[in-house]
Amino acid sequence: MINTNRRSFLKGTAATGVITLAAASGLLRPTKVMAASWPKNAFAEKSVEGAMKALYGSSNASPSKDLHITANLQAENGAMVPVQIQTPMKADAISIYVKENTNPLVTNLKLTGGAGFYRANIKMAKTSEVQFVVQSGGKLYTAKQKIKVTAGGCGG
Amino acid sequence: MARKFKIRTREADGIVQVLVLIGHPMETGMRVDKTTKKKVPAHFIQKMTVEHNGKQVAEADLGIAISADPLMGFGLVSAKAGDKVKVSWSDNKGEQDSKEVVIGA
Numbered sequence: 391m392i393n394t395n396r397r398s399f400l401k402g403t404a405a406t407g408v409i410t411l412a413a414a415s416g417l418l419r420p421t422k423v424m425a426a427s428w429p430k431n432a433f434a435e436k437s438v439e440g441a442m443k444a445l446y447g448s449s450n451a452s453p454s455k456d457l458h459i460t461a462n463l464q465a466e467n468g469a470m471v472p473v474q475i476q477t478p479m480k481a482d483a484i485s486i487y488v489k490e491n492t493n494p495l496v497t498n499l500k501l502t503g504g505a506g507f508y509r510a511n512i513k514m515a516k517t518s519e520v521q522f523v524v525q526s527g528g529k530l531y532t533a534k535q536k537i538k539v540t541a542g543g544c545g546g
Numbered sequence: 547m548a549r550k551f552k553i554r555t556r557e558a559d560g561i562v563q564v565l566v567l568i569g570h571p572m573e574t575g576m577r578v579d580k581t582t583k584k585k586v587p588a589h590f591i592q593k594m595t596v597e598h599n600g601k602q603v604a605e606a607d608l609g610i611a612i613s614a615d616p617l618m619g620f621g622l623v624s625a626k627a628g629d630k631v632k633v634s635w636s637d638n639k640g641e642q643d644s645k646e647v648v649i650g651a
Contacts, residue, residue, distance in 0.1 A: 428592045433609045470613040476559065476621075488611060496611040499620075504596060504603035505561040507621025511613035513574075 433495050438487045438521055441495035442530070445485060451523055451530035454479075459522060459535050465514065468539040474509035475522045475533075481506035483525040490518030514539050550615075553633055553647045555625075562625035562649060564596060566618045566633050574610040589639055596620045597632040625649055 432444035439449035460474040475484060484506065485498040496512045506524065514520075517538045524531045550569030555562055568591065575588025588610065596604040604620050612618075622631070627650030634644035 428607055433607075472617070474619065491611055493609065493611070495609055497606055497608045499604055499606045501604050502602055503598070503623065505621030505623045507561055507563060507619065508606075509563075509565075509617075509619030511617050513611045513613050 429498065432498070433493055435493065435495060438489055438494045441487060441493075442485070442523060445495075445498055446483070446523075446525055446530060448530060451532035454524070454531035454533060457522055457524055457531060457533035459520075459533055460509075461520065461535055461537060463536070464538040464540060466540055468514040468516065470511050471514050471520075471537060471539070472509065472511050473520060473522075473537075475507070475524075477506035477524050477526075477531075479506055479524060479526040479531070481524045481526050483523075484508045485523045486510060486512065487521040487523070488512060488514050488518050489521060491515050494521075549643060551643055551645050553631065553645055555622075555631060555647065555649045562622040564620045564622060564631055564633065566594070566620070566635075567615070568618075568635060568643075569615050570637065572610065572612055572614045572616060576610075589637060591616065591635050591637045594618060594633065594635045596622075597630075597634075598622050598625060599630050600632075 429445060432441050435441035435444055442449040456477050456479055458476045465471040473486065481501050483498060483500050486496040487494040488496055491514065497510055499508050514537065519534050519536050521532060521534045552567040554565045570591055571589055572591065573586050573589040575585065577586045579586050590610050591608050594606040594608065595602055603622065629649045630646055631649060632644060632646040634642065636642035
């Protein structure tokens with residue numbers, strides 16, 4: 391999260407400039423309705439348990455073998471780590487956490503008929519456990535995988 | 547806004563995967579601009595929704611820990627060729643876009 395390599399730094403600066411222009415010229419209108427339901431508190435939580443409580447009202451998740459994680463054990467660049475989770479359960483929500491990030495919650499997916507599948511490219515500050523939580527039938531299930539981040543030069 | 551916005555669908559493991567690629571800086575608000583020494587304001591996608599034949603099937607809340615130019619994947623149940631898939635996103639600055647594709651087209 392804190393680490394940014396030079397490439398993404400340059401890309402970010404260029405793109406931000408374009409947005410500022412667009413906003414100034416009044417091309418964009420804020421979407422207050424959508425933004426209002428964004429769970430700000432959960433994203434600000436400093437622990438995995440806290441974020442889970444903010445999202446689901448409980449942090450009591452049982453480990454499950456039905457959560458299939460697809461992710462590399464080692465990531466060369468913490469700014470872009472692809473992870474994927476798939477479950478045969480009838481999932482109502484899927485969330486992803488990086489334990490060592492300042493704010494562990496990465497994303498939460500609410501399902502209203504979609505399949506138990508989610509993939510995302512996440513940012514990781516450093517080597518950490520990545521935790522996946524699936525809400526199904528009012529219960530929470532979890533699975534973890536440690537992903538090593540080697541960016542920084544010393545190879546972890 | 548001409549942001550890169552691509553949607554691809556593919557069948558795998560009995561479901562149809564919807565892969566969405568958006569060209570977006572995903573600024574965390576913690577990064578410091580090296581020339582001005584000021585923090586770059588946060589600018590990131592907060593919401594993504596997926597509609598399958600007009601019915602919303604998934605809604606994602608994204609935080610700052612999603613990578614720049616994010617590639618996100620969602621799953622559809624009992625989807626078939628010819629079905630319509632619509633993906634919409636919006637960010638914390640009110641920017642938004644949506645796009646509809648037809649499976650197997």
